[in-house]
Amino acid sequence: MQNFSARTGISLAADSADGYQIPPGLPQNDFCLIMQNFGRCEMVPSSAAPPQGEEPQLRYDGAQIGHLIIPICDGHHLLGRLVSEPFAVTKPDFATVYELARALPVHPDNLMRAVQSVPVVSQTNIMEAANLVHTLVQHVVAQNYKHQDELTVLRAFDSIMTNLSYEVLSDMILNLGIRLLRGQSALLLLAGDEGQREEAYSGPEPNGTGDLRKLLVEMSDFVLQSKRPLSVPDASQSPWTQFLLGRQDVKGSVTITPLLQQDRIRGTLGVYAPDASRDPESDLHLLSMLAAQAVNSLVMLERLVASEEQALTDSLTGLYNYRFFQESLQRELSRASRSRAPLSLIVLDLDNFKLINDSYGHPVGDRVLRHLADLIQRHSRKANVVVRYGGDEFCIIVPEGDLDTARGVAERVLAEIRNSPFGDETHGVAAQNLTVSGGVTAYRPEEDNAFSFFKRADENLLTAKRTGKDRVVAE
Numbered sequence: 402m403q404n405f406s407a408r409t410g411i412s413l414a415a416d417s418a419d420g421y422q423i424p425p426g427l428p429q430n431d432f433c434l435i436m437q438n439f440g441r442c443e444m445v446p447s448s449a450a451p452p453q454g455e456e457p458q459l460r461y462d463g464a465q466i467g468h469l470i471i472p473i474c475d476g477h478h479l480l481g482r483l484v485s486e487p488f489a490v491t492k493p494d495f496a497t498v499y500e501l502a503r504a505l506p507v508h509p510d511n512l513m514r515a516v517q518s519v520p521v522v523s524q525t526n527i528m529e530a531a532n533l534v535h536t537l538v539q540h541v542v543a544q545n546y547k548h549q550d551e552l553t554v555l556r557a558f559d560s561i562m563t564n565l566s567y568e569v570l571s572d573m574i575l576n577l578g579i580r581l582l583r584g585q586s587a588l589l590l591l592a593g594d595e596g597q598r599e600e601a602y603s604g605p606e607p608n609g610t611g612d613l614r615k616l617l618v619e620m621s622d623f624v625l626q627s628k629r630p631l632s633v634p635d636a637s638q639s640p641w642t643q644f645l646l647g648r649q650d651v652k653g654s655v656t657i658t659p660l661l662q663q664d665r666i667r668g669t670l671g672v673y674a675p676d677a678s679r680d681p682e683s684d685l686h687l688l689s690m691l692a693a694q695a696v697n698s699l700v701m702l703e704r705l706v707a708s709e710e711q712a713l714t715d716s717l718t719g720l721y722n723y724r725f726f727q728e729s730l731q732r733e734l735s736r737a738s739r740s741r742a743p744l745s746l747i748v749l750d751l752d753n754f755k756l757i758n759d760s761y762g763h764p765v766g767d768r769v770l771r772h773l774a775d776l777i778q779r780h781s782r783k784a785n786v787v788v789r790y791g792g793d794e795f796c797i798i799v800p801e802g803d804l805d806t807a808r809g810v811a812e813r814v815l816a817e818i819r820n821s822p823f824g825d826e827t828h829g830v831a832a833q834n835l836t837v838s839g840g841v842t843a844y845r846p847e848e849d850n851a852f853s854f855f856k857r858a859d860e861n862l863l864t865a866k867r868t869g870k871d872r873v874v875a876e
Contacts, residue, residue: 408530409488409522413471415569416482427486429727431515436462437731439505440850457531459524463501464493466519469527471535480576481569483534489516490524567702571601574670574695579603581687582656584672588617589695591660591668592625604673611646613673616655619645621669624657628666630689631657634681654678658689660696667696715789717767718774726788726796730851733786733800737844744844745807747797748858749777749814752836752870754793765830772823773835780817781810796858804843808875811839815873838865841875 405413414427429437436442442462455474461467469485493516495509502509575587586604593599602614620641624631633655636642643651656678657671670692678684713725721729730746737744751773758766770793777795778787786798797814799807815837824832840862844854861874868874 405530405534408533409527411488411520411522411527412486413469413483413534416470416484427484430487430518432462432466432512432519433487434727435505435507435512435515437727438850438852439507440852441505457528457535459490459527462487463504464497464516465490466493466516469531471531471538473538480573483538485527487519488527489519489521490527492521567699570695570698570702572603574691575601575603577691578670578672578688581691582672582674582684583676584674585653586613586617587670587672588614588621589668589670590618590621590625591699592666611648611651613646616642616645617657617671617673620655620657621671624659624669624671625666628659630659630685631655631671632678632681632685634678634684637677652677654681654684656681656684656688658685658692660692660699662696662700667699670695718771718789720774720778720787720789720795722789723791726786726790726798727851729786729788729798730855733798734844734849734851734854736800738846741846742801743803743806745799745802745804746842746844746854746858747799747807747811747814748790748840748855748862749795749797749811749837750839750862750866751793752838752866757833761828761830765825765828768825769823769833769835772821773818773837776817776821777814780814785810804841804875807841807843808873811841811873811875815839815871819871836871838862838870839873840865841873 405411412427433442455472457469457471459467459469466487466489468487469483471483472479473481473483495513498513498516499509502512505512571589574589578584578587578589584604586602589601591599600618602617604613606614620631620633633639633642636651636653636655639651639655642653642655643649653673653675654677655671655673657669659669660667670688672684672688674684713721713728715722733744736742751769754766754769757769770789773793774787774789774795777797781787781797782799782802784800785802786800788796788798790796797807797810799810802810818835818837822832822834824830840858840860842854842858842861849857857876861876865872865874
């Protein structure tokens with residue numbers, strides 16, 4: 402990827418196999434953000450299906466500006482993709498930009514300024530570099546998957562994992578587990594210190610063979626509790642397996658190992674194979690080696706994520722910042738569009754903040770904002786995304802929350818702020834009563850994009866301000 406960037410001047414980053422959006426690590430210029438706000442970015446999931454095939458390809462947003470996609474395949478499965486930052490194949494002229502601006506609609510001068518920030522790379526150069534990267538990637542994958550022995554497979558795992566996202570990493574762990582044990586399905590279960598769980602599964606859904614995912618989940622729970630590996634080499638001799646699958650004529654084998662980070666258990670990795678195991682000790686050994694490699698890669702990813710979060714955090718309040726808000730909003734909109742799950746947005750603004758700054762100075766104003774951020778964070782749902790949007794304005798993304806749920810969150814936050822005056826005796830500031838106004842809206846999949854979704858919540862906030870402040874307007 403460094404060679405590609407040196408040849409073309411644009412960056413590449415990894416995208417998961419089942420996702421189709423701009424990876425968070427890529428720079429997004431003003432043109433890219435405008436396209437996303439108007440639902441025209443081809444890298445954001447929409448009614449248009451992601452491109453298929455194994456060759457590098459271009460995906461255009463408009464005005465001959467778009468992204469390069471390089472698939473990563475093992476010959477049978479799509480493992481992931483490399484995605485470029487937006488670029489133009491030719492320098493767009495104003496006439497082309499003007500037609501795009503009219504179609505959006507957006508101010509033509511603003512769009513032209515955004516277009517001028519997009520790097521220009523000729524299509525010949527970009528495709529030559531893309532084909533070189535694609536050839537090298539396919540060669541590495543082919544070489545690393547050529548043999549079935551443990552060292553070759555685990556080296557492939559090690560050499561590829563370190564540059565990919567969690568989604569791609571989990572997919573590859575599952576694929577390697579299935580390949581190593583000649584399995585039919587696999588489950589990666591991650592367990593947090595506070596009881597939270599995350600599951601990744603590869604295999605058939607419930608059918609004539611029974612619910613293999615249910616089987617792996619229950620047996621993985623047993624391994625989590627016991628902290629010991631589990632091997633069922635011949636399922637036909639296991640009443641437990643027969644009970645979980647709801648059948649007597651069960652064949653196959655189950656192998657599950659804990660994911661251990663020193664003395665801490667991070668989760669489990671389990672594989673179901675359709676045939677009885679001829680060498681269960683070898684199966685368990687192979688899966689344990691894969692689990693150890695998985696833990697190393699997960700720890701590395703967590704460190705990378707922690708480093709990335711520093712760039713996504715507001716230095717004053719410790720909340721997430723505007724950039725993180727944009728990325729999270731796109732991600733949640735995509736998830737809500739696919740699953741049809743509810744999604745809501747709350748926009749909050751401190752009432753009369755200018756008066757506080759003018760009366761006591763900006764240092765006190767900063768402490769007021771930190772006080773406010775702490776109250777909002779503590780009295781919002783744990784699953785919500787709390788962001789300092791800018792100045793004295795805050796946003797709360799409410800996944801899986803309808804309008805009534807979000808209104809309840811906003812009302813609770815307003816009540817806590819109302820009942821928690823700010824005072825700073827050290828700097829001679831008597832207790833100050835604070836109030837906040839809020840605008841709330843719910844996502845409408847048939848008509849909304851990121852821009853219209855936020856705009857409606859912001860308009861409701863303005864209505865709350867105009868009609869007396871210290872209130873929530875939700876519609």
